[in-house]
Amino acid sequence: MKRRELLLLLASSGCQQAGKSLPFSHSLLDVAKNASGASDARLAQSVAELRHLSDLSREALARSPSRSPATVVSELLFGPLGFAREVNDQGLEFVLLPSVLRRRRGSCVGLGTLFLALAEALGWSAAGVMMPGHFYVRLADRGEHRNVELLRAGEAMPDAWYAERFPIPGGASPEYARPLSRQEVLGVLEYNVGNDHRRARRIAEARAAFARSVRAFPDFSEAHASLGAMQQLLGQLDQAAESYRAAQAKNPHLPGIAQNLALLAQERGAP
Secondary structure, three states: OOHHHHHHHHHHOOOEEOOEEOHHHHHHHHHHHHHHOOOHHHHHHHHHHHHHHHHHHHHHHHHOOOOOHHHHHHHHHHOOOOOEEOOOOOOHHHOOHHHHHHHOEEOHHHHHHHHHHHHHHHOOOEEEEEEOOEEEEEEEEOOEEEEEEHHHOOEEOOHHHHHHHOOOOOOOOOOOOOEOOHHHHHHHHHHHHHHHHHHOOOHHHHHHHHHHHHHHOOOOHHHHHHHHHHHHHOOOHHHHHHHHHHHHHHOOOOOOHHHHHHHHHHHHHOO
8 A cells, every 4th residue: 555545544534533533543553664664554544443443433433432532432432342451561563553562461551642642533632641650641521631551451540540550750850750752652652662663772863752752741851861872872972961960850860861871971981
């Protein structure tokens, strides 16, 4: 399938609702294509599957107008549709939207971005929220905000639960515990791509992914620090120092950043 044909399909089916395009869903597929080399045919299948899931969601919502919409869609996803959580394998197949749709299994980021894509298709006001080592969805539900915990089958969890389970070093930091913009969510996704490349020792590709992450999500201190580590491994010591300082400025309590700066100082001072 040619790129032009794919774009026409996106416009005519899965990435359009009530005459309005769905740019976030399209961006999720773009990240998957760049990270994994997903074919145009696979992306088209993902578009069709998203359309199918959104149609099933509308039908389920129409049958239960008095119930919480988030509960209805969560029960559909984790019940008849068979989606499940993945908490052990950090591979991209459980993060990127096409493989999450195909495998019916995802990490907190994979399931979270799927739920956000459905929310966009359904016209809901929803956002991703990040905590140290975790990601979930927050949406407006009957005049209040509701946290949707995808690793607990969409259960509604209070803010205090996240604060206790995923404590923020130093108590607060600008990247955590707040609704993220769609662009910032893409930064979280690119951060996961960078980590996958790093584990595979593809250092240059990891550096490029972390660079995309910090451009999309400038407050993401962990992405700045990871970019600095890749730059240091590649011998780009001045750039690494700049990235480490950016990470420390965003979050002075980021674990390991002081040690990274000390090691870099030693390396820069070595003959």
